[in-house]
Amino acid sequence: xxxxxxxxxxxxxxxxxxxxxxxxxxxxxxxxxxxxxxxxxxxxxxxxxxxxxxxxxxxxxxxxxxxxxxxxxxxxxxxxxxxxxxxxxxxxxxxxxxxxxxxxxxxxxxxxxxxxxxxxxxxxxxxxxxxxxxxxxxxxxxxxxxxxxxxxxxxxxxxxxxxxxxxxxxxxxxxxxxxxxxxxxxxxxxxxxxxxxxxxxxxxxxxxxxxxxxxxxxxxxxxxxxxxxxxxxxxxxxxxxxxxxxxxxxxxxxxxxxxxxxxxxxxxxxxxxxxxxxxxxxxxxxxxxxxxxxxxxxxxxxxxxxxxxxxxxxxxxxxxxxxxxxxxxxxxxxxxxxxxxxxxxxxxxxxxxxxxxxxxxxxxxxxxxxxxxxxxxxxxxxxxxxxxxxxxxxxxxxxxxxxxxxxxxxxxxxxxxxxxxxxxxxxxxxxxxxxxxxxxxxxxxxxxxxxxxxxxxxxxxxxxxxxxxxxxxxxxxxxxxxxxxxxxxxxxxxxxxxxxxxxxxxxxxxxxxxxxxxxxxxxxxxxxxxxxxxxxxxxxxxxxxxxxxxxxxxxxxxxxxxxxxxxxxxxxxxxxxxxxxxxxxxxxxxxxxxxxxxxxxxxxxxxxxxxxxxxxxxxxxxxxxxxxxxxxxxxxxxxxxxxxxxxxxxxxxxxxxxxxxxxxxxxxxxx
Numbered sequence: 001x002x003x004x005x006x007x008x009x010x011x012x013x014x015x016x017x018x019x020x021x022x023x024x025x026x027x028x029x030x031x032x033x034x035x036x037x038x039x040x041x042x043x044x045x046x047x048x049x050x051x052x053x054x055x056x057x058x059x060x061x062x063x064x065x066x067x068x069x070x071x072x073x074x075x076x077x078x079x080x081x082x083x084x085x086x087x088x089x090x091x092x093x094x095x096x097x098x099x100x101x102x103x104x105x106x107x108x109x110x111x112x113x114x115x116x117x118x119x120x121x122x123x124x125x126x127x128x129x130x131x132x133x134x135x136x137x138x139x140x141x142x143x144x145x146x147x148x149x150x151x152x153x154x155x156x157x158x159x160x161x162x163x164x165x166x167x168x169x170x171x172x173x174x175x176x177x178x179x180x181x182x183x184x185x186x187x188x189x190x191x192x193x194x195x196x197x198x199x200x201x202x203x204x205x206x207x208x209x210x211x212x213x214x215x216x217x218x219x220x221x222x223x224x225x226x227x228x229x230x231x232x233x234x235x236x237x238x239x240x241x242x243x244x245x246x247x248x249x250x251x252x253x254x255x256x257x258x259x260x261x262x263x264x265x266x267x268x269x270x271x272x273x274x275x276x277x278x279x280x281x282x283x284x285x286x287x288x289x290x291x292x293x294x295x296x297x298x299x300x301x302x303x304x305x306x307x308x309x310x311x312x313x314x315x316x317x318x319x320x321x322x323x324x325x326x327x328x329x330x331x332x333x334x335x336x337x338x339x340x341x342x343x344x345x346x347x348x349x350x351x352x353x354x355x356x357x358x359x360x361x362x363x364x365x366x367x368x369x370x371x372x373x374x375x376x377x378x379x380x381x382x383x384x385x386x387x388x389x390x391x392x393x394x395x396x397x398x399x400x401x402x403x404x405x406x407x408x409x410x411x412x413x414x415x416x417x418x419x420x421x422x423x424x425x426x427x428x429x430x431x432x433x434x435x436x437x438x439x440x441x442x443x444x445x446x447x448x449x450x451x452x453x454x455x456x457x458x459x460x461x462x463x464x465x466x467x468x469x470x471x472x473x474x475x476x477x478x479x480x481x482x483x484x485x486x487x488x489x490x491x492x493x494x495x496x497x498x499x500x501x502x503x504x505x506x507x508x509x510x511x512x513x514x515x516x517x518x519x520x521x522x523x524x525x526x527x528x529x530x531x532x533x534x535x536x537x538x539x540x541x542x543x544x545x546x547x548x549x550x551x552x553x554x555x556x557x558x559x560x561x562x563x564x565x566x567x568x569x570x571x572x573x574x575x576x577x578x579x580x581x582x583x584x585x586x587x588x589x590x591x592x593x594x595x596x597x598x599x600x601x602x603x604x605x606x607x608x609x610x611x612x613x614x615x616x617x618x619x620x621x622x623x624x625x626x627x628x629x630x631x632x633x634x635x636x637x638x639x640x641x642x643x644x645x646x647x648x649x650x651x652x653x654x655x656x657x658x659x660x661x662x663x664x665x666x667x668x669x670x671x
Contacts, residue, residue, distance in 0.1 A: 009167065169367050180232055187201050212248050238384040253288055273325075277290075277375050278378045281382070428471060501549070517538055562578070569634075
């Protein structure tokens with residue numbers, strides 16, 4: 001979009017660039033950073049290992065098949081050979097069907113297909129590779145990747161030059177793209193989602209201010225001047241953030257029309273939308289403009305399904321129905337051009353041609369428009385919400401999202417309360433700020449799906465874990481458990497009565513028949529997994545004790561491993577630890593540890609109420625884990641060897657149950 005403007009000097013635009021994205025571009029161009037996709041690209045195809053080939057077949061078709069793969073016969077043939085419905089487990093059967101030459105072609109095509117039409121037209125080497133189409137050489141691949149890095153290196157300077165020429169205005173977003181209202185106070189989500197289940201309050205206005213301040217300083221360092229405008233991440237706003245924006249020199253912000261319509265009295269959309277407003281709070285004010293959702297979404301999600309000339313005509317006709325004012329068309333981060341048949345070339349060229357010639361329409365930079373047309377109406381109370389459903393529900397409220405917020409809260413408290421080391425303190429806080437980014441929470445919950453959901457989850461927990469690494473501490477248990485699918489895993493059955501088994505390590509069906517049962521062998525997905533260390537977990541209780549039984553596979557029973565039973569009770573964590581070794585018939589003991597913060601553990605006591613023979617049986621008093629009737633407990637089990645986790649049950653989630661009261665068996669019977 002920015003490169004095509006050179007052909008249309010009368011089209012002025014505003015571009016919002018998120019600092020964390022700019023930082024990654026600089027890491028690639030200036031620091032030669034890499035990633036798994038780049039690493040798998042650069043390895044010679046003849047040297048690929050089976051797992052690396054599987055990575056290519058699984059990931060190197062991750063693009064729009066209709067517009068980026070099918071138009072290229074060589075690339076389309078590779079996809080059809082792999083299969084368009086292949087799941088990860090089935091790839092093992094097709095790895096050997098591809099020759100080294102086909103893997104090399106796939107390496108080239110995946111990177112080649114992501115070049116836009118401007119780079120394809122300007123870079124002679126890319127045009128030649130597109131024409132060649134197949135039977136690429138390793139030299140071809142090196143050429144492709146060299147041009148990729150060159151093109152990436154031109155991006156920032158292109159924006160900088162067009163800003164200096166006065167054709168574009170550059171604005172910013174908070175540094176790591178957080179949802180500012182949720183940093184200010186996560187309870188603000190309840191304003192537009194009354195009754196929503198929210199996590200423990202996350203209330204750190206200073207973090208919101210830091211994200212704004214860091215963004216402005218970074219932007220100024222790259223482009224030479226501080227931005228006057230901002231697109232708050234996801235268009236998410238609340239009145240409390242207005243003074244912070246003003247204090248950092250932000251003169252105007254943009255958000256969605258839904259925020260406007262919920263911020264003012266009952267007037268028609270056409271009467272209120274196409275003008276700027278002054279939003280005030282605590283004696284300070286910022287100009288706000290609101291996007292036309294219909295026109296924005298037509299470009300983002302609609303016009304790629306229409307012939308370009310029809311799409312442009314429809315857009316211009318819709319525009320002409322608006323009599324006067326500022327029409328803000330905002331594409332919030334989506335890259336619609338990969339959905340257009342020619343990456344948007346025909347649509348953008350025809351649209352900009354029409355707009356350049358139209359005497360009734362002027363393309364303006366928002367800052368310029370506000371200079372000439374300052375707001376004439378004030379919003380007394382800016383509505384709290386985002387561009388999606390004018391609320392914050394995409395990022396908070398589901399069990400996964402709330403668990404992620406709890407992980408963030410606990411880690412931030414740890415850093416705040418730790419004895420800080422001056423040389424690494426800034427690095428540790430930067431990890432917190434990165435974990436506050438919106439995209440982690442976007443993929444948690446059921447709102448949206450991506451094949452890379454597990455990777456987003458891993459990276460989120462990695463940033464939080466880095467805080468502990470930087471301070472020389474062990475990563476806590478709550479960050480070792482995946483957040484995705486973190487909920488009550490459905491067992492074969494839940495507890496259906498009270499039990500009081502004899503702790504002797506001998507299997508007895510009748511002692512455990514009323515207990516809950518989780519069969520580990522039947523847990524798992526499409527990916528192949530070796531035999532389980534544990535074949536079954538039984539769990540039950542009487543009025544005073546929690547009972548746990550583990551059925552081990554033969555290898556585990558005769559191996560030197562540590563069993564860690566993790567129990568979450570409210571905000572407290574408990575670990576039950578005991579070793580397994582040769583000769584388990586010897587006297588056994590287990591230790592109970594408690595943590596109030598998920599980081600530091602202290603021993604509660606040792607117990608001899610455990611037996612390890614044919615099976616593992618143990619009992620621990622409810623009073624020692626600080627729970628009483630009707631409290632909820634979450635249980636999971638980990639098998640460790642030399643302090644390294646080798647198995648986890650359930651793999652994603654926990655077994656959840658309630659401490660019984662005197663009427664437990666009556667309730668279960670009634671059910």
